[in-house]
Amino acid sequence: MNNAVEGRARAQCAxxxxxxGIRRKDIVATVERFWPVVAAEMMGVRDDATLIAPPDMEELQAAYRKIRP
Structure with a gap:
């Protein structure tokens, strides 16, 4: 994956x-958990050659939708 995409995804996730309203002390863990979801959204496609999705990607996407503004 392009490092720039990962960096932007992590920043957007934070x-x-x-x-x-996630507590500051929990933001690092939240970013670590959800940045692949944001990266996939930024890329617009699911391409395992450029973004190796975690095995629980569908659950992560559902959970992230609950916290996204």
């Missing part, structure tokens, strides 16, 4: 978590 912003979303902050806006959602």
């Amino acid at each position: 912003l979303d978590a902050e806006v959602a």
